[in-house]
Amino acid sequence: MPQQIAPARQAPWPVMAPAPETTEALTARALALHRAGELAAAEPLYRSVLARHPAHFPALHLLGLLRAMAGDPAGAVPLLRRAIAVDPRQGFVHSNLGNALVELGHAEEGLAAFDQALALDPSLPEARVGRGNALHALGRHAESLAAHDSARAMGADMPELHNNRGNALRALKRPEEALAACDEAIARHPTYAAAHANRATALADLQRDVEALASVGIALMLRLEDPGALVTQGIILRGLNRPAEALESFDRALALSPQLADAHASRTAALCDLGRYDDALASADAALALSDSAANHRNRAAALARLDRHAEAEAADRAALRTDPASGEAWNGRGIALIELGRFEEALDCFGRAADLHPGNRSIPYNRGNALRGLGRHREAIAAFREASSIDSGFADAHWNEALSQLALGELEAGFAGYEWRWRRKGCPPHRHATSPLWRGEEMDGRVLLLHAEQGLGDTIQMARYLPMVAARGARVVLEVQRPLIPLLGGLNRFAELIATDDPVPRHDAQCPLMSLPLALGTTLASIPAPVSFPALDPARVAAWDCSLPRGRLRLGIACSGNPNHLGDRHRSIPLERFAPLLGAGVDGYLFQTELRTADEPFLAATPAITDLRPRLTDFTETAAALQAMDMIVCVDTSLAHLAGALGRPVHLLLPPLPDWRWMLDRPDTPWYPGMRLHRRAREEDWEQVIAHVAAVVTAEAQLAA
Incomplete structure (x- = not known):
C-alpha cells in the first residue's frame, strides 16, 4: 500500500516559522514539495539536511518515504532503518518500513515491522492495513482479511484498504465480495489503477471476461504500460480464447520487466494454447529460474505433459508439492501424469488429496473417473463423471467419458446418446454441417440426407453398414467420406451418392454425422446391423x-x-x-x-x-x-x-x-x-x-x- 507521511499530530519536530537556509527551513521546503508530488525537487533538499545532520530524524524518515513513493523500496529501507535507530518510538515509521519490506518481497520482516508499529500505536490504521498486505503476501489470506477488517472497524476508509481487502477475498475464493471491495476502492479513488486491475481479476474469476477486459483496459489507460496490468490483460484474453493477443500482452509486460516471473508463467499457458509446446517449456523454465514456486513447477509440468513427457511432468509436480504440499493443482496434475504412466492406483491417491484441498473442483472427480476407467472399474468411473457434471452441467468431457464407459459396458442406447457431447468438447474438430437440420431417424419421403464422415477411416468403414437402413427410411442419401475410401465404397451407389470431404456439398434437407447413426437408428447390442459388403471389390x-x-x-x-x-x-x-x-x-x-x-x-x-x-x-x-x-x-x-x-x-x-x-x-x-x-x-x-x-x-x- 502507499506510504504515509506522518500526520501533523504526530510530527516529531516543532512547527515554527522557517528561518532562511536553516535545517528546519530546508526540511519544510522539502516537505512542501514532497506533498505537492514534486519528488525530484524535494529529494536534494532532504539530502542537504542529511549532509549537515546525518541523524536528522525527519529528513531520514521523509527521504525514505520519498524513495518508496518513487518506486525504490530498496533505497527506502536503509533510510527508514536509520530513522528508527534515531527514534524507535514512532509507530508510523515502522509502518512505512513494513510497506517497503513487503514491496521488496520480505513479507516476514514486513510483518514484524507492522507488529512493532501497532505495539507502539495500536490506533494506527495504516499499520493494520499494511499488516494485512504482508499476511496476504505470505499466503495467510484469512488472517489478511481479518487485519483489514480490524482497520475498517476502527473507521479506516482509505482506497488502499478496500483494494487490499479485495485481494484477500479473491484469494479466499470469494470473488463476488472481492469485486464489491474493488468497487469500494474505486468509489473513493476513481483513478486508482491497481483497483481497476484487481477488479478485472475478480470479474475474470466470475467468468465475466468481457467486463474484465474493459476494466483492465481502464487500468492501462491510467497507468500506461504497467507490467502487472498487462499480465492481467493477457490472462483475461486467454479466457476469451484469444491466445495470440494474450501472448502479445505477456511479451509487452516482459519487455518492460524481464524479471517478472508471473509474466513468464502466464506466457507458458498462452504458448500451450497455441500448440507451441517447446517454447512453452522454455518459458516455464524462465519463470522457474526467477521464482522456485509451486505454481511455476506446476506450469512446467503442464508444458511437459503437452509434450508427452509424462514421467518428467510427474517429477515436476512432485517438486511443486515439495514446495507447497497444499497445492491442490499439483496433486491433480501429478494424478493426470500418473494416469498417462499407467499408475492408476497412485493417481487415485493424488485425486483424493486434491479433492480434500479443493472440494467442488469439477476436474478432480473427472480425473478420478479416468483413473477408474484405466483400472476397468467403469461403474465407479461413471459415478465419478456424474459427480463432475453435477458440479458443472455443461462439462462436455465428463458427459463424453461417461458415454465411453457406458458403451464399453454394452449400454449402447445411453452410450450413444451421451456420445453426442463430443461436439461440445474443447479441441473437437468443428461440425462441418451443423447449420443444416440434424436427422434423428425420421422418415425422409424422398428428401435428401447428407451423411458425413467425421473421424478416422476405420470409423467410416464401421458405420457404412447403416446405409441400407437409412435408405429404407426413404432418404436420397449423399455420403461424404474421406477421398481414399471412394474407390472401396463406390459400389454402394445403390444406397448413396458418394462425394469426398473436399468436394462441393449438394443441397440437402438434413444431415447426420456417421457416428450419430447408431443413435438415430436406435442401435442396441441385439440390433447391430451386419457389415456392408463392398461390391466395388473386383x-x-x-x-x-x-x-x-x-x-x-x-x-x-x-x-x-x-x-x-x-x-x-x-x-x-x-x-x-x-x-x-x-x-x-x-x-x-x-x-x-x-x-x-x-x-x-x-x-x-x-x-x-x-x-x-x-x-x-x-x-x-x-x-x-x-x-x-x-x-x-x-x-x-x-x-x-x-x-x-x-x-x-x-x-x-x-x-x-x-x-x-x-x-x-x-x-x-x-x-x-x-x-x-x-x-x-x-x-x-x-x-x-x-x-x-x-x-x-x-x-x-x-x-x-x-
Whole structure:
C-alpha cells in the first residue's frame, strides 16, 4: 500500500516559522514539495539536511518515504532503518518500513515491522492495513482479511484498504465480495489503477471476461504500460480464447520487466494454447529460474505433459508439492501424469488429496473417473463423471467419458446418446454441417440426407453398414467420406451418392454425422446391423492376389502399428519384432502397412519370413483384395482391422488394457465383426504374453493347413 507521511499530530519536530537556509527551513521546503508530488525537487533538499545532520530524524524518515513513493523500496529501507535507530518510538515509521519490506518481497520482516508499529500505536490504521498486505503476501489470506477488517472497524476508509481487502477475498475464493471491495476502492479513488486491475481479476474469476477486459483496459489507460496490468490483460484474453493477443500482452509486460516471473508463467499457458509446446517449456523454465514456486513447477509440468513427457511432468509436480504440499493443482496434475504412466492406483491417491484441498473442483472427480476407467472399474468411473457434471452441467468431457464407459459396458442406447457431447468438447474438430437440420431417424419421403464422415477411416468403414437402413427410411442419401475410401465404397451407389470431404456439398434437407447413426437408428447390442459388403471389390483382382502368393503355407497378414498421431497410439501400436513368434514353421507373414515406423525397418529387412506388401498396397481396394488372399490376419486396432472385419476375414485383434469403446469389456468376440477374435492385454501383462497365445492359435491353423 502507499506510504504515509506522518500526520501533523504526530510530527516529531516543532512547527515554527522557517528561518532562511536553516535545517528546519530546508526540511519544510522539502516537505512542501514532497506533498505537492514534486519528488525530484524535494529529494536534494532532504539530502542537504542529511549532509549537515546525518541523524536528522525527519529528513531520514521523509527521504525514505520519498524513495518508496518513487518506486525504490530498496533505497527506502536503509533510510527508514536509520530513522528508527534515531527514534524507535514512532509507530508510523515502522509502518512505512513494513510497506517497503513487503514491496521488496520480505513479507516476514514486513510483518514484524507492522507488529512493532501497532505495539507502539495500536490506533494506527495504516499499520493494520499494511499488516494485512504482508499476511496476504505470505499466503495467510484469512488472517489478511481479518487485519483489514480490524482497520475498517476502527473507521479506516482509505482506497488502499478496500483494494487490499479485495485481494484477500479473491484469494479466499470469494470473488463476488472481492469485486464489491474493488468497487469500494474505486468509489473513493476513481483513478486508482491497481483497483481497476484487481477488479478485472475478480470479474475474470466470475467468468465475466468481457467486463474484465474493459476494466483492465481502464487500468492501462491510467497507468500506461504497467507490467502487472498487462499480465492481467493477457490472462483475461486467454479466457476469451484469444491466445495470440494474450501472448502479445505477456511479451509487452516482459519487455518492460524481464524479471517478472508471473509474466513468464502466464506466457507458458498462452504458448500451450497455441500448440507451441517447446517454447512453452522454455518459458516455464524462465519463470522457474526467477521464482522456485509451486505454481511455476506446476506450469512446467503442464508444458511437459503437452509434450508427452509424462514421467518428467510427474517429477515436476512432485517438486511443486515439495514446495507447497497444499497445492491442490499439483496433486491433480501429478494424478493426470500418473494416469498417462499407467499408475492408476497412485493417481487415485493424488485425486483424493486434491479433492480434500479443493472440494467442488469439477476436474478432480473427472480425473478420478479416468483413473477408474484405466483400472476397468467403469461403474465407479461413471459415478465419478456424474459427480463432475453435477458440479458443472455443461462439462462436455465428463458427459463424453461417461458415454465411453457406458458403451464399453454394452449400454449402447445411453452410450450413444451421451456420445453426442463430443461436439461440445474443447479441441473437437468443428461440425462441418451443423447449420443444416440434424436427422434423428425420421422418415425422409424422398428428401435428401447428407451423411458425413467425421473421424478416422476405420470409423467410416464401421458405420457404412447403416446405409441400407437409412435408405429404407426413404432418404436420397449423399455420403461424404474421406477421398481414399471412394474407390472401396463406390459400389454402394445403390444406397448413396458418394462425394469426398473436399468436394462441393449438394443441397440437402438434413444431415447426420456417421457416428450419430447408431443413435438415430436406435442401435442396441441385439440390433447391430451386419457389415456392408463392398461390391466395388473386383473378383479378378482378388484372384490375381491369390495366384501371386505362394501356396502350401499359412498366409498371415500382419499390421503392427497405426497412425502415430492418434491420441492413444502409444498404447495400441507394437514393435514389429514382437510378432516374430507368429512366424513359425509353415507360416508366411505379409506386412499390411502403408507406412512403417523407422525403428521397425531393420527387423523387416532381416526377416525373410515377412513379405513387405507396401509397394503393392496402392489403395483400399487393393488392400481389400490382398486381405481376401490371407488365411488369417493379426493386427492392432487400426483401420485395417475394420476393413478385414467387414470383409469377414479371420482377424485376431490385439487390444491394450483400456481398449476403444467398440470392443467393450472382457468378451473374446465383438458383435460389430462376427469373424473377429479379440486378444486383450491385461495390465500386468506385456505384449509378448499376448502374442505367445495368438502364436499357439496360428501354429495350430498352420498344422491344419499343412
